[in-house]
Every structure is written in C-alpha cells, then in structure tokens.
Amino acid sequence: MPDLMLPRALPAQLLPLAIAAALAPLTATAQEASTLDRIEVTGSRIRAADAETRQPILTLTRDDIAKQGFTSVADILQNLSSAGSPAISRADALASGEAVGGYYIDIRNLGAARTLVLLNGRRLGATTSGLQDLGQVPISVIQRIEVLKDGASAIYGSDAIAAVVNVITDSQFDGAEFSARVGQFSQGDGRAQEFSLKIGTQGERSGILLAAEYSKEEPVWAKDRWFSRDGNAGPDYPGSGWSPISKQGAHCDPCSSETVLPKDERWWTLRDGGDPNNPGDYRPFTADDNVNSNEQMMLQTGIERRSLFASAYHDVNDNLRLQGEALYNQRITDQQIAGYPLQYDVPVDSPFNPLGEDTKIRRRLWEVPRTTRSELQTYRLSGGLVGNFELGGRAFDWDVGALVNRNRLTKTGHGDGSRFALDRSLKPECGTAADPNCKPWNPFLPYGVGGPGSLSDPELQKFLFPTFVDTGETTTTTYSANLAGSLFDMPAGEFGFAVGYEHRREQGRFVPDAFSQSGQSTGLESVTTEGAYSLDEVYTELSIPILKDLPFARELTLNAAGRFSKYSNFGNTLNSKFGLTWRPMDELLVRGTIATGFRAPTIADLYGGTASSFESYVDPCGIGATNTVNGNAACTGAGVPLGYEQLGQGGKPCTGYPCQTPDQFFRDSNPDLKPERSTSTTAGVVWSPRWVEGLDVSLDWYKYTIKDQIILDSVDRILRDCYVLGNAARCEGIARGPDGHITNLRYGTTNLGLVQTQGYDLGIRYRLPELAIGQFKVDWQTSYTSQYDEEGSNSKGEKFMDGRVGEPGYFRVRSNIGLDWEKGSWGANYTLRYYSGMRENCVRNRPCTDPDRYANGEPEAIRKVGSNTFHDLQVRWTAPWDATIAVGAKNLFNHQGPIMFSQPGSAFPYYGGFDIGRSIYMKYQQRF
Structure with a gap:
C-alpha cells in the first residue's frame, strides 16, 4: 500500500490529543500535499483542506532545528520570539524542589503551567506543580514542532490557556542515522556532547522505529563570568553585597539574647596565626573579611540525559491500525552553591569556647559546599487502535487509546548540617568515653586553619554533614475514544464534526528527607506533598462551511467547539471556542478566534x-x-x-x-483554590501574493485576560x-x-487578581528565486507586546492595572531574523536574535536613569538598559557519503548583556534568558 493512502484513510489519532499530521511529514512536496487534501493539525480534530492556516500556528521542521544547532526541545522553543522568561533557568542556582533541572516553556510570559505540551498529541507527564519537562523528548526523533499560539481548552482541556506545543516524532522512518555533536564556550568551559542513533524499517503493513540518545553538558562556574565573579553587584561594585557570614568565621563579644543582634555589638575573628583558645588573639571583624559566595557557585547547572524511544504500527487491514510508542528518559542535574552560612549558639561549656560565656558564632561552612544531584526517570507507554468505516456513503474516523506516563525523582543533597550532630559536636563530652562516636568541632577556627576540631578534617565532615535524600513520583493515566467525520453536505461543503470522551487521573507525591521534615537540618524545612484527582471530559467540535467559490468569498467557514469537564476535586467547568475563516481571494486569508479557557489547580497547589x-x-x-x-x-x-x-x-x-x-x-x-479562568481572542491575516512567488506573510493580533490567577504570592x-x-x-x-x-x-x-496582555505577531518567510550564487531563504518572526498588565490597588483602595512591559523577560519587542543559503552541497544559516530594552527598580547605591518617575501616584525610580542582539552562524557541508558536517557558533560575537541588579530569572546580576558567552560546536550526521 502506498505510504500516502493510509494516512488519508486513517487519522493518526490514538488519543483525543493526537493529530493525523504526525503520519505525514510537513516537509512533503507540493504534489504530496495536494494528495493529502484533508489534514488535521494541532488545535482541531476535524480534517480539512488548508487547516494549517486557519489558526495562528508556527511550525518548526526538522531542517529548521538542524540548521540552528539546537541541542534540546527547550532550546528550540526558548528561541521563539513569543517565548517568555524561562520558568527555572539553568542560571537559577538557588532553585530547589522537584522541578529543578527540567526544561520548561513559557509562551507570552503567562507562565509555563499555562502552556500545554503534547508529545504526538498526548500530554507530557507533569510535576506536582504542573510543569511539563521538555528535556525528556529526544531531539533525534523529532519530525517537527507545532506551536498553536492561542487558547485551546475547548479542544485539549486544562492548561491550554496561552498556547499548545505539540512535539511530533518520526513515524515512518526507514534506514539508520547516527549523529554526534560536541561544543563548548569560547571561555573553555561548559563542554557539551550529544550522540544519537536512530534505526527504522517499513514493511508493506508494518513499521518500527528505535532511537537512543545521550547528552551531557558540563556546568559553568560563576567565578568564570564577568558579571558574577565579583559578587552580585557586578564588576563596578566589587565587594558590595558580599556576605558578612564568611569563611573566616566570627563570634560576638558581648552577646545579647536577641534574635537579631543590636548594632553596637562587636564581632571578632581570629587573627592570622592566632591561638583560638586565647581571647587576646582575636581582632575586630571588618568588611574586608566578607566573602564572595559566588566563588563556590555554579552559574549554569550540569545536565546529563539518556533517552530510549520506540514506536511501531501494524495495519490489521485497510481500515484498522494498531500502533503505540514507548519512551524512557533519565535526566541527571548537578547543582552547587556556597557552603552554608551558619549562625549558631556556642555554649559556655564547649571545650573550644575561650570566652567563659555563651556566645554566638557565624561561619560560612566553606569546606563543604552544598551540592544537589537530581535524577528523574520517565517511563511512558501509549497505544491504541485507529480505524475508519463508511456509513450512508460517508467516511468516519475513530480511535481508542490509553496512556501511562510516570516520573520518578530522587534528589541527593550534601552540605547542609545535622543540627543534632552540631549540638553534640559542641558539648564537652563529645569524643570522650561518654560519647565516643562524636566528633568535636571548633567553630572558632577559620577556613584553611588546622588544629583540633578543624572543619578540614574529613571524619568531622562525615559526622556533621549527612547525605539527604528526597523522593518523588507523579503519574498521568488517560483513556480516550474519538469519532470524526461529516454529517451532511451543505452548499459550501461538508458539515464536519468530531466528538470524544477522555478520562484522566493525576497523582503525585514529593517526600523530603526526614531531616528536612523535622527541621533538624540547617537547610530549608519542608513536608510531604501528596494528592490525586481525576476527571471525565466530553467534547464536540463542528466545522460549518457557509460560502465557497464566490466573489470575495472563496471560503467562509465557522468552527465551534465545546468541552465539559468534571473534576473530582473542584467540580465542573464548560469551555468553548469559536473560529471564523474568510478567504476573499486565493492568496489572502483572514482568520479569527475567541475562546474561554481554564487551568485547574495542581497537586502542589492543593x-x-x-x-x-x-x-x-x-x-x-x-x-x-x-x-x-x-x-x-x-x-x-x-x-x-x-x-x-x-x-x-x-x-x-x-x-x-x-x-x-x-x-x-x-x-x-x-x-480551597478554584480554577483560573481565561478569555483569548485572536485576529489575523495570511497573505501569499501571486506576484511574489515564495513569499508568505502573516500578521496576528492577540489578547488574553486571565482571572483568579493561581499564583504563589511573593x-x-x-x-x-x-x-x-x-x-x-x-x-x-x-x-x-x-x-x-x-x-x-x-x-x-492563592487566586489573586487579573492579568491582561495583548500584542502582535508578524511572520515573513520568503524563498527567493534561485540565483547563480545559490538559493536564499529569509525567515523573520517578530512579537510585539503592547500590553502586559496585572491588577493592583493603591493606598485608597482604588484598583489599577500595573504595566509590566519592559521588565526583564517582558520585552516590548522580540525579533528573530534568519537567512539561509544553499548551493550544491554547501549551506549556511545566519540568525539575529533581538531583545528590546529592559527596566528595573532602583535601590540605594545603584544608578537610576529615571529617579523622578511616578507610577500610579507613587514614586517609582527605575533604571533602564538598552536593547540586545545576539548573532548565530552555522556552516554545513553535505558529503558524498550521505553525511552532513556542520560547524557553528551561538552568540558569534560574544555579546554581553547588561548588569541587572534585580537578578531576573537568575541567582546572579544578569538576565537568566541571555547567552553567557560564545558557544562553538561541531556536528556530524551520517545516514545509512
């Protein structure tokens, strides 16, 4: 059977979220596209001609991904002009909890939990806080990525508020492909390597695909970058903001019983070469003794991933297909931050206390930096039956399917002390016959100074610093059934429909170490998160053709969808979506949608x-x-x-x-949280002028309103x-x-307040006529945010909308321009990534560019910085032995962003979404 016949007869749906386009590459030739005259794309379950232009969908093909040198799905999506700040960037060294190390995408800055992520049309597993890790998807099997920049809760249910990202993998690969990529920053650090192998075979009625991938990225240290090496005030203020809890250590004399020490108390530290038992050998602690904790901190975490992916199908007959897929992924993330800033009471009877009274000490435990290794294992299995039948001369498509996605997490931490052990180590009986297993500690000895009780003793470190283990597990289980087809003919075409049912269960837990739960660790206290909920949903979607092949109405179609959801934890919700497509002439399409949406509270929320x-x-x-x-x-x-x-x-x-x-x-x-509610509206045009062959222009306006936000207060x-x-x-x-x-x-x-955002997306793609010097293609994508407001109230109780456009991550303009050139076996790709200027609130001893600014009747001095542009370049050669060799550089000119004292998306004075150096790489891909 020819490859194209089955996808035309059968939709590639296994579950309600699957799409038939997964069985037909988007890079098909024009002749193939005309054969597949009815397709199904992300955002709709009804197959129709030209369906991919009816909604604001951005598609990234395998070639787009390869030519820009991306190493992960998150890197691909974070490069979109409509992407917001990373939910947890790799520069957020102080981040903790189960989500650290994952890759998450935030479209329109509405939050990563408000962008639904699908793998082949089915939900990815989520953390207990609702974040979906894109790092578990092996990049070697990706065929394309479709991004629906519109609300779609009526089609997909909860979380599809800002956008839907559908990662579509190969389904009918025949042959073998090996790929290797190595790279590092020009500073000589951050070494990255990636290896993948993909094998597939296709028979007359069956096919199978197997893929394995390994990648590893070494960490980058804060001491090795210009903006973080001198502390968190940047290079212009060396020493400013350094911690007074230093590796020197200090004690107070005299001390008070107050939790917060009065200003007139004096702090003393041991002089060089001094005797810790002699009170006269201590000198006053000064600002010169402060410590730069960034010297011990990772600026960018290290990540290692191992993935296995398999998919298969078998055509039982011409009208029935059995198919499924399996995924295993292991992700290991390493973090390191500076040794713990201990503040502790030393009793008068401690053998190391030279003062003859209870005292307070503060000491950065520099000898033992705090490290965390997070290991997440993902097990994913899905399968089902897909078929079609005829009734009354009409074709109908159906599918039934099931999915199980399980994430298991183990976090191993070291460097936080046991308060029980610390108490024992300061008692007079420690190390004596009364307590022989105890290791005494002298907190008055600075870092690097030996002697009895020195923290440099490995045995003492083992005694004071146990290994802490947190565990977690989340499971997503779904069952679904769908039916689609046409009910009757109208003058302008078929009246199409789709109906379906889905049952989903989400359960999860995160269990901190017993030390953390009891408060006996110097680290953060936390207790177990555990819960579950289930839901049943039914939906319907209609496609109503109104006009066709008339003057100024080549097409006029109305789409309507509704979804009823019944949750076990909060009750029912009904959401709808309406879309209108008008094609006044063949080369011009006008489109618009209005939709309601919701986001259910997560397990961690509740x-x-x-x-x-x-x-x-x-x-x-x-x-x-x-x-x-x-x-x-x-x-x-x-x-x-x-x-x-x-x-x-x-x-x-x-x-x-x-x-x-x-x-x-x-x-x-x-x-007691209730769901968020949203309304989204889009309107746009798609223009492909006949007189400029190869040119496609799209312009879309969007507006989102979100009520009753589920947010962690700040x-x-x-x-x-x-x-x-x-x-x-x-x-x-x-x-x-x-x-x-x-x-x-x-x-x-809490459910707090209102968010409104609106703006414009402009896309221009132009394939120039082939010239003697080669073939050129231009891809220009721009997002302009005209409004991003959050509700607030002033001292009079008056409500107002507080504008955030211009804050870090909330860029007024983000724009990417890509130029691709190809001639014979050679090619090159050049990309410019533009970010408009940013602003932040001012603080004392920092420059203010607008100290007299007022907002909402209140003083609000700000600091502004200019725009930033990063340049990327890749050069490739297709070898005669069916291989491709590419070399490239991300941030070609090693552009440095501005110092940002507010540390947005980072633990350092730099925007966490910007490049931290020039990254150079080489890639080899061999096809067999």
Whole structure:
C-alpha cells in the first residue's frame, strides 16, 4: 500500500490529543500535499483542506532545528520570539524542589503551567506543580514542532490557556542515522556532547522505529563570568553585597539574647596565626573579611540525559491500525552553591569556647559546599487502535487509546548540617568515653586553619554533614475514544464534526528527607506533598462551511467547539471556542478566534506541604529602598523606627539589594483554590501574493485576560501591598522584631487578581528565486507586546492595572531574523536574535536613569538598559557519503548583556534568558 493512502484513510489519532499530521511529514512536496487534501493539525480534530492556516500556528521542521544547532526541545522553543522568561533557568542556582533541572516553556510570559505540551498529541507527564519537562523528548526523533499560539481548552482541556506545543516524532522512518555533536564556550568551559542513533524499517503493513540518545553538558562556574565573579553587584561594585557570614568565621563579644543582634555589638575573628583558645588573639571583624559566595557557585547547572524511544504500527487491514510508542528518559542535574552560612549558639561549656560565656558564632561552612544531584526517570507507554468505516456513503474516523506516563525523582543533597550532630559536636563530652562516636568541632577556627576540631578534617565532615535524600513520583493515566467525520453536505461543503470522551487521573507525591521534615537540618524545612484527582471530559467540535467559490468569498467557514469537564476535586467547568475563516481571494486569508479557557489547580497547589525559604527582597520600610516609605503610617504602626535599615545575613545592614533574609519564611498550599479562568481572542491575516512567488506573510493580533490567577504570592508583592499601598489585610502574615526587622513571613498560593496582555505577531518567510550564487531563504518572526498588565490597588483602595512591559523577560519587542543559503552541497544559516530594552527598580547605591518617575501616584525610580542582539552562524557541508558536517557558533560575537541588579530569572546580576558567552560546536550526521 502506498505510504500516502493510509494516512488519508486513517487519522493518526490514538488519543483525543493526537493529530493525523504526525503520519505525514510537513516537509512533503507540493504534489504530496495536494494528495493529502484533508489534514488535521494541532488545535482541531476535524480534517480539512488548508487547516494549517486557519489558526495562528508556527511550525518548526526538522531542517529548521538542524540548521540552528539546537541541542534540546527547550532550546528550540526558548528561541521563539513569543517565548517568555524561562520558568527555572539553568542560571537559577538557588532553585530547589522537584522541578529543578527540567526544561520548561513559557509562551507570552503567562507562565509555563499555562502552556500545554503534547508529545504526538498526548500530554507530557507533569510535576506536582504542573510543569511539563521538555528535556525528556529526544531531539533525534523529532519530525517537527507545532506551536498553536492561542487558547485551546475547548479542544485539549486544562492548561491550554496561552498556547499548545505539540512535539511530533518520526513515524515512518526507514534506514539508520547516527549523529554526534560536541561544543563548548569560547571561555573553555561548559563542554557539551550529544550522540544519537536512530534505526527504522517499513514493511508493506508494518513499521518500527528505535532511537537512543545521550547528552551531557558540563556546568559553568560563576567565578568564570564577568558579571558574577565579583559578587552580585557586578564588576563596578566589587565587594558590595558580599556576605558578612564568611569563611573566616566570627563570634560576638558581648552577646545579647536577641534574635537579631543590636548594632553596637562587636564581632571578632581570629587573627592570622592566632591561638583560638586565647581571647587576646582575636581582632575586630571588618568588611574586608566578607566573602564572595559566588566563588563556590555554579552559574549554569550540569545536565546529563539518556533517552530510549520506540514506536511501531501494524495495519490489521485497510481500515484498522494498531500502533503505540514507548519512551524512557533519565535526566541527571548537578547543582552547587556556597557552603552554608551558619549562625549558631556556642555554649559556655564547649571545650573550644575561650570566652567563659555563651556566645554566638557565624561561619560560612566553606569546606563543604552544598551540592544537589537530581535524577528523574520517565517511563511512558501509549497505544491504541485507529480505524475508519463508511456509513450512508460517508467516511468516519475513530480511535481508542490509553496512556501511562510516570516520573520518578530522587534528589541527593550534601552540605547542609545535622543540627543534632552540631549540638553534640559542641558539648564537652563529645569524643570522650561518654560519647565516643562524636566528633568535636571548633567553630572558632577559620577556613584553611588546622588544629583540633578543624572543619578540614574529613571524619568531622562525615559526622556533621549527612547525605539527604528526597523522593518523588507523579503519574498521568488517560483513556480516550474519538469519532470524526461529516454529517451532511451543505452548499459550501461538508458539515464536519468530531466528538470524544477522555478520562484522566493525576497523582503525585514529593517526600523530603526526614531531616528536612523535622527541621533538624540547617537547610530549608519542608513536608510531604501528596494528592490525586481525576476527571471525565466530553467534547464536540463542528466545522460549518457557509460560502465557497464566490466573489470575495472563496471560503467562509465557522468552527465551534465545546468541552465539559468534571473534576473530582473542584467540580465542573464548560469551555468553548469559536473560529471564523474568510478567504476573499486565493492568496489572502483572514482568520479569527475567541475562546474561554481554564487551568485547574495542581497537586502542589492543593496538597503541597509547608516549605521554607530564605527570600531575597527589598523592604519598603527600610531607608535602603530607593522608593522607601520609611516613616509612613503603615511602617510606624508595625513598629519600624525612623531611619531603619533592612538587615541581611548575620543581622547586618544590607549593602546590596535585593537582600537575602537571615530568617526562614514559610509558604503554604491552599486546598480551597478554584480554577483560573481565561478569555483569548485572536485576529489575523495570511497573505501569499501571486506576484511574489515564495513569499508568505502573516500578521496576528492577540489578547488574553486571565482571572483568579493561581499564583504563589511573593514577598515583594506582599510588602508593597501592605506598606506602600496600605492594604492592611496583606500585613497579617508579617512578623517584625523589636528593631523593625522582619523575623517571619508566611504566605502561600492563592487566586489573586487579573492579568491582561495583548500584542502582535508578524511572520515573513520568503524563498527567493534561485540565483547563480545559490538559493536564499529569509525567515523573520517578530512579537510585539503592547500590553502586559496585572491588577493592583493603591493606598485608597482604588484598583489599577500595573504595566509590566519592559521588565526583564517582558520585552516590548522580540525579533528573530534568519537567512539561509544553499548551493550544491554547501549551506549556511545566519540568525539575529533581538531583545528590546529592559527596566528595573532602583535601590540605594545603584544608578537610576529615571529617579523622578511616578507610577500610579507613587514614586517609582527605575533604571533602564538598552536593547540586545545576539548573532548565530552555522556552516554545513553535505558529503558524498550521505553525511552532513556542520560547524557553528551561538552568540558569534560574544555579546554581553547588561548588569541587572534585580537578578531576573537568575541567582546572579544578569538576565537568566541571555547567552553567557560564545558557544562553538561541531556536528556530524551520517545516514545509512
């Protein structure tokens, strides 16, 4: 049977989310496309002619991926002009929890949990917080990626608010292909390697594909980049913001019993060569003793992946196909941050205490940096029957299928101390016959100084620093059935329909180590997250042709869809979508959609355990904030004195902002959350002028409104609402000490406020006539964000929309221009990636470009930085032995982005979505 006959007769649906286009490469020739006159694309289950242009869909083919040197699906998607900031970038060294190390995509800056990700039309497994890791998809088997930049909850259910990303793999590969890629940054670090092997065979009625992939990327260290080597204030402020909890160690003399030390207390550290038992050998601790913790921190985490993928099908007869796929993926992520900044009480009876009284010590445990290894294993199995039949002279397509996706996580941490062991190590009986297994520790010895009780002793390190193990598991199970076809003929064409049913169950848990749960670790406290929910859904979709082949109406079609969902945890929801396609002439198409959507609360949202963190923030009641409100009624009413300076680690006044608290704050889940609601609207045109062959232009306007957002509240938002805007209800979870310092803040997940965003997407693709010097193709994609507003309220209780366009990640303009050249066996691809300028709030001792700016009636000094453009280049050669050799560079001119003191998407003063250097690579691909 010819390859094209079966896809025409059978949709490639296994489950409600599958698409028939998975069985037919998008790179098919024009002749093949005319044979497949009815196709199905992401965003609809009804097959129709020219379906790929009826909605704002961006398609990336295998060639697009290869020519730009991408190493992962996330890299591909993060390069889109409509992509927002990474949910957890590899530069976010302080990130913790089960999602660290994953690759997540955020379209339109509406959040990664609001972009639904599919693999061959079926949901990827998600973390308990609803994030879908694109790193589990092996890039070697990708045929194309379709991105529907529109809401589609009526078609796919929860999470399809901002967009739908459908990663489509090879289905009918015949032969073998081996690929190898190696690269590194021009600074000599970040070495990356990737190897893949793909084998497939096709028979008359059956086919099978097997693929294996291995990749590894070495970490990059903060000390090796210009913006992070001098600390988090950048190279212009060396030493600023360094931690007063240093590797030198220090003790107070005299000490008080207050949690936060008064300013007049003195801190002392051992002089060089001094005797730790002699009080006279200690000198005052000064700012010169502060430590740059970035010296021990990874700027970019190390990642290693192993993947196995298999798919197969068998045509039982001309009207029935059995098919399925299996995926195994192992992802290992390594993190390292500086040794723990310990603040501890040393009892008077400690054999190493030379003062004759209880004292407080603070010491960066520099000898044992904190490391975390996260290993995630994914097991995925799906299969089903796909068929067609005729009834009353009409063809109908049907499918039934099932999917199980299981993620198992193990996190192994080292470098946080056992509080039980620390207490024992400071007691007089430690190491004696009364406690022979104890290892005594002398906290007065600085880093690098030997002697009894020195932390450089490996045996003491083993005693104080156990290995912590967190575990987690999430499982997605779905069963589905679908039917599609046409009901009757209308003057303008067939009245098409699709109906279906889906049952899905989500369950997950994340279990922190017992030390973390009991609070006996110096690390963050957290407790178990565990829960499950199930849902049943039915949907229907209609395609109603109204006009056809008339003047100024070559086509006029209305599409309508509705989906009813019944959840076990919160109840029912009904969502709809309407679309209109008008083709006034053959070369011009006008399209528009309006849809409602929803996002159900996740397991972590509803059943997450309490967790703690040391947050970085700016206290508006402190005089260090550029937009300080020190002295206003809200601050003085909370006991904040005039002239108060925000305190950071060690109870010392902050010298850099945002400033990390020395106290743990706590965040909670919320079992009473309700779903988010959204409305999305798009309108656009697609123009392919006859008089310019090879030119395609698309322009789309979009608008999203999201109500009742499910968000994890932020410390800065709470403090602003409480003290700047005067919202007393937002002050309830804030606790301050006698000196005004925030000693505790409790916050959590809530349905809060409104988000509105709108803008334009412009796409221009032009294949120039072939010239003597070769074939040129231009691909220009631009996203313009005209609005991104979040609801707020001022001190008078008045609601307003707070604009965020221009903040890091919320770029006014992102634009990619790609130029591809090919002549004979040679080719090259050149890409420019443009990001418009950014702004951030100012803090003391940092430059402000607009210190007198006011927003919403309040002072809001800001700092602006200019636009940034990165250049990529690849040169390739197709060898006579059916191989392709390519060399390339990402960020060809080693462009450096600006210092960003707010550390957006990063643990360092740099935007986490920007290149951190020039990456050079070489790729070899052999086909057999």
